[in-house]
Amino acid sequence: MTAKPPLVAVLSGAGISTDSGIPDYRGPAGLWRRDPEAQKLVTYDFYMSDPEIRRRSWQMRRSAPTLRARPNAAHEAIVRLERSGTPVRVITQNVDGLHQMAGLPERKVLELHGTARAVTCTRCKARSEMAAALERVAAGDPDPACEVCGGILKSATVMFGESLDPVVLGEAVAVTKACEVFVAVGTSLTVHPAAALAGLAADHGARLIIVNAEPTPYDGRADEVVREPIGTALPALLERYAQDVSRGSR
Template sequence: MSSDATRRAPLVAILSGAGISTDSGIPDYRGPQGLWRRDPEAEKLVTYAYYMNDPDVRRRSWLMRRDSEALRARPNAAHDAVTRLERSGVPVRVITQNVDGLHQLAGMPDRKVLELHGTARVVQCTRCQARSEMAEALARVAAGESDPACLACGGILKSATVMFGQGLDPVVLGEAVAVTKACEIFVAVGTSLQVQPAASLAGLAAEHGARLIIVNAEPTPYDPLAAELIREPIGTALPALLDRIAAEV
């Protein structure tokens, strides 16, 4: 791409949901075979009120984190395609509903990834807000601490994710809204577009004149607004789409 073309390149916003990470071995929570449908009790482990008030829920949550594949997962072809588009000179911003950190592991700069639901790779104290690496907390669990407390103040530790019953970070959401309004192409990939307020970003993009492209196996509520619907497997469909976008600009 020439420098002149780079200056004219459209801003591409990519809203990613659980479907982009299934090829990395991370299960979809809300799909037909999703965790919440298979095991409704599991939802308690990521519900703030249960987590804060029930030590047994916290103990089970730590075991779930310890056994989770998410922190051992690696980026797949879809994550790599997003990074490839960004490195080609096209302005890209990722807005993700995922907490797995795979966009960054694939090489996307931190500042270009907005994590609407936080990150599972960090723990945060619910009292003093001190943050540390999840790996450190899990090492304490492996050493025998069933419900590790904050080392700074003794408060309850939780993953730095937005649990059910918690609101999104208003700063992160505000930045996502600003990117959505400014972009010329908005790609929603691997998301059911049913969880608000993230889902409404697709409608907001279309309302502000962006070309809305939805890449998802199942229909979404925003399909009627899309300029293009892609139902093919994400691992091959997203790289093909983003390569086509790069060629267009």
């Protein structure tokens, strides 16, 4: 009888999407470092209290590359691993939806920080497509209100000052404790609580692999640290892993 391959958890951060044209906001040259004022556009209290902040936020969303981006080789490599029969779960700090666009089933992606592809009403919680809201902005509405109740609309992302969804976080913790391999890719592992998942995985006996351009606080606990470009390093790493699993199941 062939043994079932072990569960692989992938924690993905902004670095996995830079090859898709989406900037790393927290990296050495990231937007939050270059322009701290830009953080106000995605800070809940500023957003809710200042109509001008909301108008600027909607213009930022219109010009952002997120909705135009396409999956890259790193996203596709994870999908290939999943389709090979390996149990895979992605825990992502990203809001771009590129894992799902690459072909990973929705139920296998845990979006810790929500999604930029939808909007939600801060009053009635109605949810709709970001693209439709941006069409209203393009048509001349600088701060589109909820079409259900007239409340303030915001991106369905977790803004600064908001808490993560406890259900999503709970599922991420459960996956982390259950996995046998934990790959942290393109993340600085400094933003909590997501960063703590790397240590939690190691605590529960998982093989910890970190693929990131810059050093992270968890490098010393990792079984393997890869500094090569993610677009080539992750596909090679996952291909090697799939071959090792295949040989071990024979």
